[in-house]
Amino acid sequence: MPIFYPDVLEQGAKPRTFSYGDKDVMLYALGIGLGHDPMDETELAFVYEKGLKVVPTAATVLASGAGRGEALPTKEGHRPSQPNYLMLVHGEQKVELHKPLPTSGTFTTESRTIGAFDKGKDKGAVLLNQTTWKDESGALVATLTGSSFCRADGGFGGPSEGQPEPHPIPGRKPDLSVDIATREDQALLYRLNGDRNPLHSDPESAKRSGFPRPILHGLCTYGITCRAVLQAITGYDPDQIASHQARFSAPVFPGDTITVDLWKDGKEISFEARVQARNATVIKNGLTVLRS
Structure with missing residues (x-):
């Protein structure tokens, strides 16, 4: 099923609630290599419940146990889009934390497609998706924005311009x-x-x-x-x-x-x-x- 524009901008997932605990936080830290030296107390703080710290990018996985979430109801006349996942690769990722992540908690997420850009029939497409986290009080905790490069889904007639520009790296040598x-x-x-x-x-x-x-x-x-x-x-x-x-x-x-x-x-x-x-x-x- 191809990408249909602008219908794709109506797609998303229903709100879903998930929880995580210290085990999930520590598993993520171990997964990116922290704690390889158990005598290094600076890294131990991310993999041991005593004074536990949370790596900010753990937000990319802590909700994974709740699944993708049920799709929003299809509106009358809406054409559902389904890119070819075999030809899809992760393009960019951003995690924005409106407050530091706690070591455990219960949150509600909402996800939606916020952009679709057509590179051309033989050049693929880019989809932008955004997921927000709110805590039990309704306060915004995190916003996750990611792009997917859909190599087989170009030529759907959407805009070719307007995609966020990549952050420019300074021209000097690294500090x-x-x-x-x-x-x-x-x-x-x-x-x-x-x-x-x-x-x-x-x-x-x-x-x-x-x-x-x-x-x-x-x-x-x-x-x-x-x-x-x-x-x-x-x-x-x-x-x-x-x-x-x-x-x-x-x-x-x-x-x-x-x-x-x-x-x-x-x-x-x-x-x-x-x-x-x-x-x-x-x-x-x-x-x-x-x-x-």
Whole structure:
């Protein structure tokens, strides 16, 4: 089923309620490699319930146990859109925290499509989706915005312009760089957060997708860039991070060492990530905004 415009902008999911606890928070932190040295008290704080801290990008997975949610009712005359998921890749991700994430809680989420951009019949399409979290008092906690590049769904007649521009990286050399090694089994651990796509665990599935071996989840790499900001900029204080966004540009293989380059300009931290051994830039146009 193709993309129908502007009908696709009416699509979304009904509000759904979910809860998470300290185990979910710690599993996410372990999944992005925190706590590898149990004697490092700065990282232990993210994987041990005593004085537990929450990685801001955990917002991308903490609601996964509640499922996708039931679709909104179809209005009369509405044409439901369904992109070809076999040809869909995650393009960009942003997490905006209106208040720091607690170590546990119950929340209500709402999701909807907020944009659809047509690159052309043979060039694909981009869909923008947004999910909001509210706490039990109705206060807004988080806004998650992501783009999907639908490689087989171009030519639907939607606008070709108006998509948010990527954050520009400064032209100077990085102010500092952080090397973070991933483990050979990192994708097998990270998938327990909810994304069990066999591309990340099954060698045969990876080969059918054109990869020599299973690849690391893009959102795991995204979380690792947040970990780099925590380590190099905030002194492992997650409450300083108001938002974290990035564009995915190449896959990471478990076992790769990721180098995160950072530029600090006041409250804005620009970043990119690369795997030097393969001369591959895996994250581009990254931006973290600090609260202070």
